[in-house]
Amino acid sequence: LGEGVGIGLxxxxxxxxxxxxxxxxxxxxxxxxxxxxxKYIPFDTK
Numbered sequence: 001l002g003e004g005v006g007i008g009l010x011x012x013x014x015x016x017x018x019x020x021x022x023x024x025x026x027x028x029x030x031x032x033x034x035x036x037x038x039k040y041i042p043f044d045t046k
Contacts, residue, residue: 009017027033037044 007020009020024033027036
């Protein structure tokens with residue numbers, strides 16, 4: 001499967017999944033994701 005990043009959520013927890021996806025989209029949209037990734041992760045995760 002190669003390198004990657006993952007997160008585990010309960011299959012039936014749609015509300016948590018939706019909240020996580022909204023939060024991640026907001027981080028990506030305003031550039032915070034790239035700043036955090038560059039600081040802590042030495043490889044591209046996209």
